[in-house]
Amino acid sequence: MIGRVRAFGAFLYDFVIGDDPAIAIAVVLALALAGLLAAWWVLPPVVVGVLGWSLVRAT
Amino acid sequence: MFAACLVEGVEALTIVLAAGMTRGWRSALAGMGVALVVLAAIVAVLGPALTVLPIDTLRLVVGGLLLIFGLQWLRKAILRASGFKALHDEEAIFAEELAAARAAGREPRGIDGYGFTVSFKGVLLEGLEVAFIVVTFGSNQDNIPLAAVAGVAAVLVVVAAGLVVHAPLTRVPENTLKFAVGVMLTSFGIFWGAEGAGASWPAGDAAILALVAYTLASSLLLVDLMRRRHSRRSLEPGRGMAA
Numbered sequence: 001m002i003g004r005v006r007a008f009g010a011f012l013y014d015f016v017i018g019d020d021p022a023i024a025i026a027v028v029l030a031l032a033l034a035g036l037l038a039a040w041w042v043l044p045p046v047v048v049g050v051l052g053w054s055l056v057r058a059t
Numbered sequence: 060m061f062a063a064c065l066v067e068g069v070e071a072l073t074i075v076l077a078a079g080m081t082r083g084w085r086s087a088l089a090g091m092g093v094a095l096v097v098l099a100a101i102v103a104v105l106g107p108a109l110t111v112l113p114i115d116t117l118r119l120v121v122g123g124l125l126l127i128f129g130l131q132w133l134r135k136a137i138l139r140a141s142g143f144k145a146l147h148d149e150e151a152i153f154a155e156e157l158a159a160a161r162a163a164g165r166e167p168r169g170i171d172g173y174g175f176t177v178s179f180k181g182v183l184l185e186g187l188e189v190a191f192i193v194v195t196f197g198s199n200q201d202n203i204p205l206a207a208v209a210g211v212a213a214v215l216v217v218v219a220a221g222l223v224v225h226a227p228l229t230r231v232p233e234n235t236l237k238f239a240v241g242v243m244l245t246s247f248g249i250f251w252g253a254e255g256a257g258a259s260w261p262a263g264d265a266a267i268l269a270l271v272a273y274t275l276a277s278s279l280l281l282v283d284l285m286r287r288r289h290s291r292r293s294l295e296p297g298r299g300m301a302a
Contacts, residue, residue, distance in 0.1 A: 018131035035256035048277040
């Protein structure tokens with residue numbers, strides 16, 4: 001039973017978070033900042049920056 | 060959304076074909092059928108449940124998930140396009156699945172457990188992504204039935220193509236589709252995420268077009284930069300591909 005729960009947890013993690021957990025963390029922080037400032041201009045540069053940073057880290 | 064469902068359909072079809080050709084079509088089709096019933100149940104439960112949530116909460120959660128999914132797709136597609144990661148080769152995956160299916164012991168009669176499980180898992184896992192995309196896009200546009208029709212249409216196109224060629228769809232430019240889907244998911248994720256967080260876009264819904272152009276241009280620039288990086292790296296001895 002515990003094995004199945006663990007396997008489901010691992011599947012869920014892989015399904016939602018994927019290869020780079022830093023992307024998910026950065027997205028949550030960026031959404032929080034956009035909400036705090038109520039500003040549309042927060043997400044576009046942060047998203048591209050996070051993608052570039054993740055690519056550099058992977059290589 | 061149609062393209063995203065198309066990509067997932069190709070991946071699922073590759074697995075079902077490999078299972079069917081080695082372990083028998085009865086088991087592979089049974090596994091696929093049960094997986095489709097489970098997926099239909101998930102969409103039927105998740106769809107109405109999501110529409111109950113306040114629209115801003117829904118957009119924040121959906122925007123965040125689309126952003127995470129979109130960025131992961133773009134990341135993989137850019138790594139492949141720049142040469143840091145091998146291109147997703149359906150023919151190689153098909154050969155691997157065939158070898159694994161042939162190596163597994165065969166059950167004497169009835170439904171073959173291996174063929175059923177491989178087909179079921181393949182269709183369920185790839186289908187979950189289709190289901191997620193259908194439910195999130197559908198609930199945001201307040202039209203889950205239309206989104207479901209588009210998702211099913213994409214899967215039917217793939218199944219029809221698979222029946223015709225009876226082999227993995229190696230000619231589908233999967234990385235290009237994945238790149239395009241990554242751009243769309245990321246753009247919609249930025250739009251809905253910001254709206255859900257309480258921000259307003261200057262041009263309203265028209266901002267989506269600008270966001271698609273922005274994400275596409277930025278991603279193409281990143282492909283170019285990563286290709287240059289790969290060229291420099293390939294000149295250095297002892298460098299391999301990214302994980």
